[in-house]
Each structure stands twice: as C-alpha cells, then as structure tokens.
Amino acid sequence: MSVYWVKGKGWRYDLTLEETRPTGAWFKTKKEAKTAESKRRKELRKPKQETVTPTDMALLELVNRRLDHVKAYKTAAYYSGHVYYAHKWVREWGNLNVAQITPDMIEAYLINRAEGVSPYTANSELRYLRALFNFGCHPRKGWINCNPTAGIPFSPVEKRVKYLPSKEDVLRVFVTADQDTQDYLSTILLTVGRMSEINTLTWHDVDFENRYVTLYTRKKKGGHLALERSQCRKGYIISS
Numbered sequence: 001m002s003v004y005w006v007k008g009k010g011w012r013y014d015l016t017l018e019e020t021r022p023t024g025a026w027f028k029t030k031k032e033a034k035t036a037e038s039k040r041r042k043e044l045r046k047p048k049q050e051t052v053t054p055t056d057m058a059l060l061e062l063v064n065r066r067l068d069h070v071k072a073y074k075t076a077a078y079y080s081g082h083v084y085y086a087h088k089w090v091r092e093w094g095n096l097n098v099a100q101i102t103p104d105m106i107e108a109y110l111i112n113r114a115e116g117v118s119p120y121t122a123n124s125e126l127r128y129l130r131a132l133f134n135f136g137c138h139p140r141k142g143w144i145n146c147n148p149t150a151g152i153p154f155s156p157v158e159k160r161v162k163y164l165p166s167k168e169d170v171l172r173v174f175v176t177a178d179q180d181t182q183d184y185l186s187t188i189l190l191t192v193g194r195m196s197e198i199n200t201l202t203w204h205d206v207d208f209e210n211r212y213v214t215l216y217t218r219k220k221k222g223g224h225l226a227l228e229r230s231q232c233r234k235g236y237i238i239s240s
Contacts, residue, residue: 003033015041055145056099060090062136062143069135077196085128098136098144107152119155126154191215 002014011033012025024040027033063086070079092109093101106129114122126149133147165173174185187198197215205214 003030003037005030015044055142056097057136057143058097059093059101062098062132063089065143066132066135081124082128085125088125089129089132098133098148099146101148103148103150103152106148110152110155114155119157123154123157126152 003011004014005011006025010025011027011030012023014023015037024033024036027036067079067082067086070082093105110122110126113125130147130149133144133149135141136144137147174182177185184198187193187201188195191198191213193215200216201213205216207213
C-alpha cells in the first residue's frame with residue numbers, strides 16, 4: 001500500500017517508479033497524503049526538459065566585445081579597420097541578434113559592397129566579418145554556435161600588375177616637393193624603411209655618434225631592426 005499510517009508520526013506515502021522510491025511523510029490526514037502522492041506521481045511522469053545553454057547574443061554586444069579584444073591585443077591599424085567596418089555592420093544589423101543574421105543577408109550585403117565600392121573592399125570586409133563571428137564561436141567563449149559567413153566565397157578580382165614608379169617619376173615628385181617632404185622621402189629611400197617605421201621615428205631612434213638609426217617593425221623577430229649608414233645629416237642616416 002503506497003499510503004499508510006505510522007504510529008506516533010502521521011501519514012506517509014511511498015512511490016516506486018523506475019527503480020526510484022520517492023516518499024512524502026507525516027501528513028495529518030490520509031486525504032492529504034493521497035493528494036500529495038497524486039501530485040508527486042504526475043510530476044515524475046512529466047518528460048524532463050533538457051537545460052539549454054544560451055548560444056546567441058545581440059550583434060552590437062558581440063561587436064563591442066570584439067573591439068575591446070582587438071584594442072587590447074592587436075595593432076592600432078587593425079583596431080582602426082575594425083572600428084570602420086563595425087559602424088557599417090551596426091547600421092545594417094544593429095537591431096538583430098547574431099542568430100537572426102543569415103548567410104544570405106551577409107552575401108547580399110557583400111555583393112552590394114563589391115558593386116558599389118570594389119571587390120577588394122568586399123573581400124577585406126568578409127575577412128573582418130569572419131574574424132568577428134569566429135571570435136564569438138570560440139570554444140572558450142561559446143557566445144554563439146555558428147558563423148554565418150561560413151561558405152561565403154570571396155568576390156572575384158582582376159589580377160593587375162602593380163605599378164612601380166620609374167626613377168624619373170620619383171625624381172619628378174622629389175624636385176616638386178617642399179623641403180619637409182623631401183626630407184621625409186630621403187629618409188625612406190636612404191634607410192630602406194617602411195612608411196610605418198619612418199612615421200614612428202623619434203630623435204631618440206637616431207644615434208649621431210655611432211651613425212645608425214633604429215627602425216621598429218613587427219615583421220622582424222624581436223620587434224626592431226637597426227640599420228647603419230656612413231654619414232649623418234639633420235638626424236637622418238644617409239649613404240655616402
């Protein structure tokens with residue numbers, strides 16, 4: 001009998017369901033015990049609902065988290081590129097969750113960018129979008145469960161031969177430039193430095209006594225490269 005009296009304590013019930021034995025005890029009346037038993041039996045027969053971990057978030061929130069990450073761990077130029085494109089994404093899908101953004105929506109957006117601006121711009125933006133959604137899909141984060149850019153192809157581009165100015169063209173630009181620009185161009189030419197390296201030079205990077213300049217680059221192991229030349233003038237390293 002599932003409902004029974006225990007002397008000195010009260011009414012209780014015992015259920016046997018699939019190797020378990022839920023019980024409830026010490027009711028004042030038999031009716032209360034039966035009511036509790038019936039209620040408990042119904043609860044146990046209901047199918048268990050699996051707990052679903054949320055795997056979606058607002059696009060705006062994902063964009064902001066990505067920008068925070070890029071600002072902390074990437075270069076200023078890479079961060080600037082993210083900010084530029086992020087404004088466009090928020091204008092396009094800022095009121096949506098990531099799960100609401102479909103591959104068709106992204107592909108249509110990129111086709112419009114390719115036709116309205118250039119295929120190079122569309123392909124660049126696709127790379128940034130993939131980085132954004134891959135960031136949200138990372139197993140350590142798990143904020144979203146899919147990347148809607150997966151499978152979207154890059155826009156076709158025409159391969160063009162890159163223009164390399166002749167010595168004559170370079171000299172024409174040089175002789176028509178003002179003195180500051182001539183100094184800048186001379187520094188690039190005579191140190192064989194990248195524009196990004198020259199743009200970040202300070203007087204502390206120029207050693208007049210030992211006749212060398214230190215150029216800092218992220219493409220060299222250790223983060224910098226020292227170049228030596230034979231003569232010094234106006235703080236620049238110049239070949240003799």
